[in-house]
Amino acid sequence: MRGARGLHILLGLALAPAPAAAGPELADVLSDRGLPGFVKVDMLPVPAEPLLVQGRAIWGGLCQNCHGGNKATGAPKITATRAWAARIAQGMPVLVDHAINGFTGPKYTEMPARGGNPDLTDAEVAAAVAFMVWASGGADAALAFAETQTPTE
Numbered sequence: 001m002r003g004a005r006g007l008h009i010l011l012g013l014a015l016a017p018a019p020a021a022a023g024p025e026l027a028d029v030l031s032d033r034g035l036p037g038f039v040k041v042d043m044l045p046v047p048a049e050p051l052l053v054q055g056r057a058i059w060g061g062l063c064q065n066c067h068g069g070n071k072a073t074g075a076p077k078i079t080a081t082r083a084w085a086a087r088i089a090q091g092m093p094v095l096v097d098h099a100i101n102g103f104t105g106p107k108y109t110e111m112p113a114r115g116g117n118p119d120l121t122d123a124e125v126a127a128a129v130a131f132m133v134w135a136s137g138g139a140d141a142a143l144a145f146a147e148t149q150t151p152t153e
């Protein structure tokens with residue numbers, strides 16, 4: 001029995017994919033309502049795609065303030081697939097446009113242009129959008145978008 005279990009563990013180790021980066025997996029953080037409580041960037045997985053890694057850092061520096069789950073703002077919470085599905089269905093170009101130029105939703109909640117930081121470049125805002133989409137149920141759309149972008153750094 002002990003030997004069998006040992007073998008099982010060994011096989012498991014041999015077959016397990018090498019950990020790409022520390023932190024949770026994408027599947028662990030996604031759900032209808034998203035992670036409980038206020039979501040900080042450290043609670044989110046690190047993507048393999050460089051553009052999304054850049055977007056993750058930008059997201060943590062600004063977008064998190066509202067999109068981490070600040071209910072007072074009405075911002076859709078990252079990891080909450082229900083809040084994001086219809087938005088993601090609009091396509092990346094619309095989402096990026098709304099994030100760069102600002103957007104007021106049907107309930108008069110406001111997405112400020114560039115999240116309120118005019119120093120962010122279009123590419124930086126787009127990277128942050130792509131990361132948020134990736135971490136909110138839109139991994140396919142985010143990865144397809146990342147392929148169309150030329151890395152800036």
Ligand code: HEC
Nearest residue numbers: 063066073074075087095098099105109110111115128129
């Ligand atoms: C001050 C709060 C605030 C900050 C900071 C903020 N957002 Fe938003 N964002 C919102 C709100 C509120 C909405 C929802 C607007 C609506 O649909 O009613 C939103 C919506 C969005 C949407 C969805 C747009 C759509 O068409 O559905 C995207 C994409 C987005 N934000 C990206 C970002 C990115 C990227 C950042 C960081 C650079 C950011 N936001 C920072 C408040 C914020």
